[in-house]
Amino acid sequence: MNIFVCVSQVPDTATRIKPAADGKSIDRTDVNYILNPYDEIAVEQALRVKEAAGGEVCVISAGDDSVLNTIRKALAMGADKAVHLKTDADFDGFAAARAVAAYLKTANADLIFTGKESVDSNSGQFSTFLAALLGINVVNIVVKLEISGTQVKAEREIEGGKELVETTLPAVISCQKGLNEPRLPTLKGIMASKTKKPEEIAFSGGPSSTVITELSKPPAKPAGKIVGSDVTAVPALVELLHNEAKVI
Amino acid sequence: MAETVKGGEFLISETPGNLVFTPEDFTEEHKMIAELTRNFVDQEVVPHLDDIDKLKEGLLAGIMKKAGEQGLLSVAVPEEYGGMEVDKTTSIIVAENSGKGASFAVSLGAHTGIGTLPILYFGTGEQKQTYIPKLASGEWLGAYALTEAGSGSDALGARSRAEKSADGKSWILNGEKMWITNAGFADVFIVFAKVDGEQFTGFIVERTDPGVSLGAEEKKMGIKGSSTRVVKMDNCTIPADRVLGEIGKGHKIAFNILNVGRFKLGASTIGASKYVQSEAVKYANERKQFGVPIGTFGAMQHKLAEMAIRNYVGESMLYRTAGLLDLATAGKKATTPEGAEAVLKGIEEFAVECSILKIAGSEILDYVVDEGVQVLGGYGFSAEYPMDRPYRDSRINRIFEGTNEINRLLIPGMLLKRAMKGQLNLMGPAMAVQGELMSIGGLEEGTGDLFEAEKKALANAKKVFLMVAGYGVQKYMDKIADEQEIMMNVADIVIDIFGMESALIRTEKRIKKEGQAACSHLVDAVTVFVNDAVDRISSNGKNAIASMSEGDEMKMLLSGLKRFTRWTPVNTRDARRRIALRQLESGGYNM
Ligand SMILES: Cc1cc2nc3c(=O)[nH]c(=O)nc-3n(C[C@H](O)[C@H](O)[C@H](O)COP(=O)(O)OP(=O)(O)OC[C@H]3O[C@@H](n4cnc5c(N)ncnc54)[C@H](O)[C@@H]3O)c2cc1C
Numbered sequence: 001m002n003i004f005v006c007v008s009q010v011p012d013t014a015t016r017i018k019p020a021a022d023g024k025s026i027d028r029t030d031v032n033y034i035l036n037p038y039d040e041i042a043v044e045q046a047l048r049v050k051e052a053a054g055g056e057v058c059v060i061s062a063g064d065d066s067v068l069n070t071i072r073k074a075l076a077m078g079a080d081k082a083v084h085l086k087t088d089a090d091f092d093g094f095a096a097a098r099a100v101a102a103y104l105k106t107a108n109a110d111l112i113f114t115g116k117e118s119v120d121s122n123s124g125q126f127s128t129f130l131a132a133l134l135g136i137n138v139v140n141i142v143v144k145l146e147i148s149g150t151q152v153k154a155e156r157e158i159e160g161g162k163e164l165v166e167t168t169l170p171a172v173i174s175c176q177k178g179l180n181e182p183r184l185p186t187l188k189g190i191m192a193s194k195t196k197k198p199e200e201i202a203f204s205g206g207p208s209s210t211v212i213t214e215l216s217k218p219p220a221k222p223a224g225k226i227v228g229s230d231v232t233a234v235p236a237l238v239e240l241l242h243n244e245a246k247v248i
Numbered sequence: 249m250a251e252t253v254k255g256g257e258f259l260i261s262e263t264p265g266n267l268v269f270t271p272e273d274f275t276e277e278h279k280m281i282a283e284l285t286r287n288f289v290d291q292e293v294v295p296h297l298d299d300i301d302k303l304k305e306g307l308l309a310g311i312m313k314k315a316g317e318q319g320l321l322s323v324a325v326p327e328e329y330g331g332m333e334v335d336k337t338t339s340i341i342v343a344e345n346s347g348k349g350a351s352f353a354v355s356l357g358a359h360t361g362i363g364t365l366p367i368l369y370f371g372t373g374e375q376k377q378t379y380i381p382k383l384a385s386g387e388w389l390g391a392y393a394l395t396e397a398g399s400g401s402d403a404l405g406a407r408s409r410a411e412k413s414a415d416g417k418s419w420i421l422n423g424e425k426m427w428i429t430n431a432g433f434a435d436v437f438i439v440f441a442k443v444d445g446e447q448f449t450g451f452i453v454e455r456t457d458p459g460v461s462l463g464a465e466e467k468k469m470g471i472k473g474s475s476t477r478v479v480k481m482d483n484c485t486i487p488a489d490r491v492l493g494e495i496g497k498g499h500k501i502a503f504n505i506l507n508v509g510r511f512k513l514g515a516s517t518i519g520a521s522k523y524v525q526s527e528a529v530k531y532a533n534e535r536k537q538f539g540v541p542i543g544t545f546g547a548m549q550h551k552l553a554e555m556a557i558r559n560y561v562g563e564s565m566l567y568r569t570a571g572l573l574d575l576a577t578a579g580k581k582a583t584t585p586e587g588a589e590a591v592l593k594g595i596e597e598f599a600v601e602c603s604i605l606k607i608a609g610s611e612i613l614d615y616v617v618d619e620g621v622q623v624l625g626g627y628g629f630s631a632e633y634p635m636d637r638p639y640r641d642s643r644i645n646r647i648f649e650g651t652n653e654i655n656r657l658l659i660p661g662m663l664l665k666r667a668m669k670g671q672l673n674l675m676g677p678a679m680a681v682q683g684e685l686m687s688i689g690g691l692e693e694g695t696g697d698l699f700e701a702e703k704k705a706l707a708n709a710k711k712v713f714l715m716v717a718g719y720g721v722q723k724y725m726d727k728i729a730d731e732q733e734i735m736m737n738v739a740d741i742v743i744d745i746f747g748m749e750s751a752l753i754r755t756e757k758r759i760k761k762e763g764q765a766a767c768s769h770l771v772d773a774v775t776v777f778v779n780d781a782v783d784r785i786s787s788n789g790k791n792a793i794a795s796m797s798e799g800d801e802m803k804m805l806l807s808g809l810k811r812f813t814r815w816t817p818v819n820t821r822d823a824r825r826r827i828a829l830r831q832l833e834s835g836g837y838n839m
Contacts (some may be wrong), residue, residue: 069276077282184287187319187332187588190280 001055005046005079005113006062006100006130007039009070010120020217025090026215033066035073038115041175043074044182046113049147055110056080060103062203063095074187075193082196087203092210093121097129099205104134109170110150116174118140127174137171144177167235253572255597258749259710260610260677268569269337270754271563272761281323281338285345288318293349297637300351300473304464305453309433310388310475316386321360325368329380333581337570343512344566347519351473351642357516358429358474359383362509363390365440365452369588370493370501373570375452376583379436391434391478393453395599400427401654403502404448408441408481412488419451419491420460421484422456431462432475437480438494438505449499455468459484465522467486470640507595507602509649511531511569514605517613517645518562520638524616525555526836527621527634533832535625542623546821549828551619556831557773558612559826560839564750565608569601600662603655604746607739609643610652617642653732657741660717661729663742678718681711685808698764698771701816702778706748708812709785713741715808716729723796737792742783751777769830770839772823779818786813 007092020027027192029183033044040150046057061067062085085099104112113129117124124140131138137152143162144155150169155162157176185193227236241248253267274282281454292311293300300308315321323339325331339360346353367375382388399405408423421441428437439452453460463478468585493501529552532543543549576594581587595602599803617639621628628635646652667674694700717738720728729735755770764771789809831838 072276073280127702184284184291184318185280186317187281187284187334190277190284190319191334194277194282197316 001049002108003046003050003055003057003113004060004104004107004109004111005039005042005057005074006042006060006126007070007074007115008036008096008118009033009063009067010036010118013037013119019175023073024212024215033070034119035070036115036118038117038119038175038177039074040077040182041177041179042115042173043077043079043105044112044180045145045152045173045175046111047078047183048180049111053147058094058107059198060082060085060100062087062091062099062205068198070194071198072160073185074195075196075198078185078189080196082198084198084200085205086200087130087205089203090136090208091203091205092208093126094210095205095208097126097133097205099203101130101133102204103201104130109134111147111169112172114172114174116176127172131172134170134172137167138174139146139165139171140174141176142173142218143176145173145179153227169200252575254548254672255572256600256666256672258314258746260673261768263749263753265753265757265760267571267575268568268750268753268757269574270757271567272570272754272758273567274337274341275821276414277334278337278341280557281334282341282345284318285320285342286321286348288315289346289349289352290330293352294400297350297473298405300736303432303475306433308352308475310542311352312355312359312389312433313386315356316384320356321364322384324360324365325380325384326581327564328583329368329376329384331380334747335570335773336577337567337575340511340515340566340570340803343515343518347516347521348523350520350637351471354471354474354644355430355514357509357512359390359510360390362392362505363430363434363436363438365508365675366492366501367393367436367452369504369592370450370531371452372489372491375492379452379759383436388435389430389433390438391428391430391479392505393428393431393437393439395427396424397426401651403440404499406442406448407439408439409445410449410451411442413485417488419488421453421481421486422453423481425479425481427476428479429648430475431477431479432465437479438492438501439479440502441481443495447496448502449495451486451496452490452492453481453484453486457484457486458605469643471636471644472640484641501513504592504596506650507599508608510655511573511595511602513607513645513649514562514566514569514602517542517609517642518559518566520642521609521616522559522837523554524613524635524638525552525831526558528552528555528616529831529836531624531627535598535627543828543832546825548623548820549825549832551623551731552831553827554778554822555616555619556616556827556837556839557777558772559837560770561747561751561777562612563839564754565601565746566605567773568750568754569598569605572598572601583645600659600666600742601746603650603658604743606649606671607655608743608747610642613638613642613645622700653736656736657729657732659739659742660735663717664721664728672805674717678714681714681808682718684711685715685804691740697758698759699774702748702752702774705778705782705813705815706745707740708814709745709748709782711746712785712789712809713738713813715805716741716789719805721818722793731796734796735793737788740783740788748774748778769827773839775818776820776823776827779815779820782813782815791812803826 012034015031018027050057057079059071059079059082061071114127139154141157142154143157146153152167154165227233268536313522322331323334323342326333346356367379383390394403396406410419410421435455439451439453443449459482461480466476532548533541535542577591578641580590621635621639624635627633666672720734724731754773793805
């Protein structure tokens with residue numbers, strides 16, 4: 001099975017993000033990047049499919065040289081090889097999908113895993129764009145996956161319930177939390193990943209279709225209100241929840 | 249200067265920055281292995297800490313085996329024996345990042361260090377082949393049995409005996425080892441016993457060997473989750489080929505391995521200390537009194553800043569030493585006897601630094617847990633808040649792997665030995681300082697260096713060391729070891745010198761790389777640390793001088809001390825406030 005995983009790097013969820021001076025991007029100083037948590041689930045799933053069905057797992061990531069560390073993490077988990085679609089420019093999900101699709105057109109992919117979204121921009125469109133560009137099936141936000149031969153059975157999360165989808169390979173699967181518990185790399189995996197040099201290919205996704213015009217911090221939360229500490233406060237609380245917060 | 253550094257050399261010369269390794273020099277692999285260890289501890293250990301402390305059957309041993317699957321037990325082991333023999337720095341990174349794991353860190357350190365390395369460094373090819381792959385994978389777990397009820401610090405006073413059987417095919421061991429970490433689940437014990445009651449010798453004993461039994465778990469103040477038991481040998485019979493190293497040379501194993509153990513303990517305590525600081529910082533942000541977070545109070549900021557400073561200094565000493573060991577052992581693999589010998593030589597070379605780290609790490613952690621409890625107030629005293637366990641767990645670190653007293657005594661002791669053997673030229677510089685005492689200090693031109701005052705103070709601190717230790721040796725000759733109070737004073741001066749210099753050089757390297765603006769908090773840290781260290785050095789110097797000398801001699805020494813501890817006090821209040829605010833803003837240790 002020819003398996004690909006598309007991964008991106010995101011600021012560590014513990015980092016305090018600040019808008020940069022230009023007001024359109026984030027201040028990158030002091031930002032620690034990690035492998036996008038949903039992509040980590042995607043890597044894990046790819047490895048599990050490979051372990052069950054055989055084949056090879058290739059990681060793809062687009063961006064500047066800083067994504068090499070993210071690629072390295074996926075390699076340390078056990079991916080066999082990697083492709084770095086290199087660009088120093090910023091790009092949106094559509095441009096990224098074009099770049100990856102351009103590479104995958106000739107790569108004979110059976111199965112392509114992505115995270116359901118990246119936790120920085122959270123647009124969640126990449127997998128659908130990619131599948132459309134490649135003209136193959138896509139199942140998004142998958143929490144359970146069974147593959148036998150070219151048959152795919154996937155359980156996906158939908159508003160208030162679950163949906164069972166059957167489709168065939170080749171397909172793009174975007175992974176949601178719950179699908180698996182990603183493994184930690186082993187020491188051997190970390191050392192071995194040093195020798196798996198990613199193939200560098202120029203990013204061919206073209207310009208982005210969207211432009212970020214402004215980035216700002218959410219307004220500070222106003223201080224909480226304490227209306228009382230025993231049962232006598234309930235009417236006032238109900239009144240406020242109804243008329244001020246308008247939640248009941 | 250040659251591109252090597254000798255053990256203890258920091259006391260007589262300046263080490264160039266390129267020979268001082270710092271966390272900023274970590275390779276990508278170093279960072280990945282740090283992250284792996286952190287994630288392992290967070291996922292596999294932290295959720296179970298309460299059960300671990302209750303000694304839940306099989307739990308800690310199971311986690312150790314999982315650590316083995318992850319490769320965390322094989323860091324120091326060569327590939328031939330199923331390991332990855334990465335560098336010493338990596339071992340230290342694993343130890344540091346395990347620090348948050350409480351009893352797990354103790355068990356891990358004992359297994360990978362004193363439980364595994366004696367066989368790796370002193371074993372025969374066959375012994376290595378038999379034991380190391382299993383220890384590296386976690387299939388077997390290891391323990392180190394040196395101490396007895398009657399012999400702790402005086403380890404060579406062990407009463408356990410070994411006799412050859414009549415047919416010469418086996419050894420028969422008798423005795424009781426006490427306080428043995430990992431005993432409850434260990435498969436292999438490194439046991440020290442005296443052949444015919446005289447020759448101190450190492451042996452490999454397996455749990456299943458006839459005549460081995462265990463006492464009950466000790467009831468302990470802290471690290472309650474680690475297994476600590478008596479190991480009894482009652483006519484324990486083992487094959488003749490289980491002698492480790494040479495008969496009568498057990499002390500070589502015991503002391504060399506302890507150096508590694510001390511180094512690792514320095515690492516795990518600094519790791520724990522950074523974690524505990526982060527918990528204190530978080531709490532100081534959240535807890536409000538008088539309408540404001542307690543982190544806004546100067547008294548709290550003083551503590552938080554002091555934690556950060558000490559952690560930074562500790563970390564700087566730790567990785568500097570890791571780098572020294574890597575430099576000394578580069579390209580040498582423990583697979584051959586010559587290789588093992590070379591690795592051991594490297595470790596022995598930096599025995600002074602290993603003792604410094606053991607003392608500094610355990611005392612930094614003790615400070616941080618103590619003030620950590622204080623920052624949490626009453627909640628710090630609650631067993632349901634995060635300070636209770638670290639506070640109790642911290643205390644043992646000043647006792648095992650050689651008590652801090654024993655390690656303090658070792659520092660000047662080993663330095664003198666190195667000087668006698670011609671391995672370290674203390675005499676020349678000591679004479680030079682004596683000459684300086686007789687002369688009148690001239691005015692010196694300023695260098696305009698950012699750290700001009702700190703560097704001067706550091707160079708002078710080395711003179712205090714040479715003056716006090718030099719006088720002590722002149723006066724007491726080979727009886728100096730009996731003057732333990734003086735030895736302690738000297739050790740404390742040495743520890744402060746290593747701390748000041750390690751933090752200073754690291755900070756200079758960082759300024760070069762990151763720019764001065766990004767490092768202002770580090771400049772603050774170095775300045776505050778030197779400010780306080782100069783006071784401590786002055787006090788240690790005074791105590792030693794006034795105890796050793798009198799009359800004109802004392803006057804001369806004291807005036808020298810005064811000259812060598814001249815320092816213009818700095819505004820430590822503002823510097824600490826700035827450091828504390830940085831910690832509070834980032835919600836944890838951030839230097
Ligand atoms: C939880 C725990 C785990 C342990 N794990 C192990 C293990 O895995 N393997 C192992 O072999 N041992 C282990 N030990 C033993 C430990 O190394 C010893 O407890 C330690 O070396 C001190 O020995 P002692 O307890 O006999 O104290 P003592 O040697 O009796 O010391 C008592 C006091 O006297 C001081 N003192 C002793 N000699 C001198 C001197 N010459 N000059 C000045 N002061 C001196 C000491 O510093 C100390 O303050 C462990 C101990 C504990 C508590």
